[in-house]
Amino acid sequence: MTVGSLIEALGLRAFALPDGARELGGGYTGDLLSWVMGRAKEGCAWVTIMSNPNIVAVAHLCNAACVVLAEGVAPDEGVAESALGRGVNLLGSELAAFELSAKIQALL
């Protein structure tokens, strides 16, 4: 499944979509970036409520397929632009992290 089809399947909002054709392989849910850095796998959909600019650096570092902000959280100022610049797909959903993760898991 690609990031583009995930957006369609779950009606996600795209804050930055530099690579909609990126293939998804797995997922990770968490907000402590020090944990995410060591645990999120390459190509995953990373679900978080953290909107700070450092999420772009962490997603880039783990080479995540996309970041999905849960609970209707909007990225902080400048974060969408920075995601676009670093080739990080940054999406959003109104669903809580638990429900969102379950739905992504069901699609994979």
Added chain:
Amino acid sequence: MTRFACDLHIHSCLSPCADDDMTPYTVAGIAKLNGLDMAALCDHNSCANVKVFLDACRHYGIIGVPGMELTTAEDIHAICLFPTLEQAKIWDETVERHRVLIRNRAEIYGRQVLIGADDEPCGEEEHLLVNATTLSLSEAAKLVRRLGGAFYPAHIDREANGILAILGALPEEPNFPTVERRDGAAYADRRVVKASDAHRPWEILEDGCPIELAADKDDAQGARDALIQLLEEG
């Protein structure tokens, strides 16, 4: 330059996790006994006990600094220090508008005791003070600095509510020339302030963190101004 022995992160009994013994006069008195020249009161998300604390510091002949330990929307603890009580009050009102109101359960979190001019309890804050506000780290940094205060991450060497555990690294923006550590060890090219984060009387620093300021010890306002300027300098 004059060397000031400082502890810039001390809680009073207003913080639910602090001892009820931590009244402003007790904190200032122990700071004096410990040989400190300067102490900052940093309760969670409130400056309500700061005025009495400043009076207590004057009483004991040390320099009091108005402060707060803010919990940002990201759950990061940040120190906010101000040169004057007036600025701290304005900040307190701003934070008040960004609090998420959950009724405190004293039997779980502890009491949040407000102290009057006589150092006696005069009430309790009814909503929990430690939970995250809706102020993001960058918003809060901007607002505190615009008010003329200093803003820097607290206890970065602690997993719970420390900026490094939460953000993985110091962010590029906002820039933090100063960071606080409990062990006082060096961190990259940043100015490190060692502070106790004392919640109990015996936790207040005994030797203090030495800070060199271009001010005399009998000029409290000059020292506070110089401190804020130093903490914000790159």
